[in-house]
Amino acid sequence: MKIEISQRLKNLPPYLFAEIDRMKKEAIVNGRDIIDLGVGDPDMPTPIHIIESLYESAQNPANHRYALNYGMPLLRNEMASWYKKRFQVKLNPDTEILPLIGSKEGIAHIPLAFINPGDEAIIPDPCYPPYISGTIFAGGVCHIVPMLESNGFFPDLDKIDCQVAKRAKLIFLNYPNNPTAAIANEEFFKKVVDFATENNIIVCHDAAYSEIYFDGCKPLSFLQIDGAKEIGVEFHSLSKTYNMTGWRIGFAIGSSEIIKALAAVKSNIDSGIFQAVQFAGIVAMKTDKSHINSLSQMYKSRRDVLADGLNALGWKVPKPKATFYVWMPVPPGSTSTEFSKMLLEKCDIVTTPGIGFGRNGEGYIRMALTVSEDRLKEAVGRIKKLHEK
Ligand SMILES: *Cc1c(COP(=O)(O)O)cnc(C)c1O
Numbered sequence: 001m002k003i004e005i006s007q008r009l010k011n012l013p014p015y016l017f018a019e020i021d022r023m024k025k026e027a028i029v030n031g032r033d034i035i036d037l038g039v040g041d042p043d044m045p046t047p048i049h050i051i052e053s054l055y056e057s058a059q060n061p062a063n064h065r066y067a068l069n070y071g072m073p074l075l076r077n078e079m080a081s082w083y084k085k086r087f088q089v090k091l092n093p094d095t096e097i098l099p100l101i102g103s104k105e106g107i108a109h110i111p112l113a114f115i116n117p118g119d120e121a122i123i124p125d126p127c128y129p130p131y132i133s134g135t136i137f138a139g140g141v142c143h144i145v146p147m148l149e150s151n152g153f154f155p156d157l158d159k160i161d162c163q164v165a166k167r168a169k170l171i172f173l174n175y176p177n178n179p180t181a182a183i184a185n186e187e188f189f190k191k192v193v194d195f196a197t198e199n200n201i202i203v204c205h206d207a208a209y210s211e212i213y214f215d216g217c218k219p220l221s222f223l224q225i226d227g228a229k230e231i232g233v234e235f236h237s238l239s240k241t242y243n244m245t246g247w248r249i250g251f252a253i254g255s256s257e258i259i260k261a262l263a264a265v266k267s268n269i270d271s272g273i274f275q276a277v278q279f280a281g282i283v284a285m286k287t288d289k290s291h292i293n294s295l296s297q298m299y300k301s302r303r304d305v306l307a308d309g310l311n312a313l314g315w316k317v318p319k320p321k322a323t324f325y326v327w328m329p330v331p332p333g334s335t336s337t338e339f340s341k342m343l344l345e346k347c348d349i350v351t352t353p354g355i356g357f358g359r360n361g362e363g364y365i366r367m368a369l370t371v372s373e374d375r376l377k378e379a380v381g382r383i384k385k386l387h388e389k
Helices: 018-029 048-058 073-087 103-114 130-137 162-167 186-199 256-267 275-285 289-311 336-347 373-388
Strands: 097-100 120-125 141-148 170-174 202-206 232-237 250-254 325-329 364-368
Touching: 018 336, 048 275, 073 097, 073 250, 073 275, 097 103, 097 256, 103 130, 103 170, 103 202, 103 232, 103 250, 103 256, 120 130, 120 162, 130 141, 130 170, 162 186, 170 186, 186 202, 232 256, 250 256, 289 325, 289 373, 336 364, 336 373
Parallel strands: 120 141, 120 170, 170 202, 202 232
Antiparallel strands: 097 250, 232 250, 325 364
16 A cells, blocks of 8 residues: 655655754764753753642542543633733633643644635744644645844844735744744834734744743743733743643633634644643642742853853853753854754764754754753863864
8 A cells, every 4th residue: 555645744844853863863872972952851850749749649530531621720720820920911711721731732733723725824933843834734834034133033023025914814923932042022022912913913922931031031921012912822831941841731821712713623632631730730830939040040050151161162152041042153164054963973962953943043053951060061171172173
């Protein structure tokens, strides 16, 4: 039998990390001591009180059954109060909050609720890949807009063709941003609300890194802006905030009409979050604020070790104000892939070439601060030796 994959799978952009993945595997097989700054996955364990809560809830047979699609009311209430405490915006837990099996799940599914075949979604570049794959799976067309350093890594909304703006159904945004680490200000968010309201575009704002920030630069929520709740949704995640990437729990908030449509899609695809994980999520969101402070402090110290260390060698490493990524320009004369390969070959350091996040990521590499300070010092030491050769 001939097995033929669907056109939508064929339409996905090519996977650009294959060569680096192969080199990394080979290096590990050969016993080389790899420092992996490639993956955006926290290295620290989930706090123990959250694990204990799961352990306890997992023993109750009442939690072993299919969960409610909308999540337990108790969970939605906790999400509302967590959000209110942090951003001072009140949400109706029954209509304006939808628990997700990780925010990626909601992000990838939301185009199915609004995009008809051939409809356009506006997507900033570089970006987190599910904005693109979700749009393509829904039969949509990605209208890519560059996010340039010269514009603070904001897409220039004034430069979007007005015909495109009129046609577009969705726009994806993400601040604090992966991979560039940019933070949005109120002025930009206000422009987004005006642009979206004028053109009837649904805003999907990904706020996965809202709690990882430094130097007092506390990120805003898109829904803090007047009018935002009428035209948009925001995606939140427990993954990065509580070191829970494997647990799969996040939530969407915002316009009740948008939330309702996303819920309708999901009710046909999944059957909710394991209820024991929902209880653990409640416990996580009640965690003392000191957890978030010390988490950010840890990433900040790591950031300083890496950036100060490399800058002392004459590199030009910007210090991010949020996220756990360093987005660094590569030296002139090499592509992001060539530079990444060189670091892997000569220093056994894995990084992510910017081109993997889109065309406008070319010229940069991303380094994740998800290894210990000692390992980052070791990484700097190896690069220093390279300079001495
Ligand atoms: C990690 C990440 C997420 C969160 O994913 P979960 O599915 O909630 O684990 C969402 N958006 C971006 C940009 C991320 O880097």
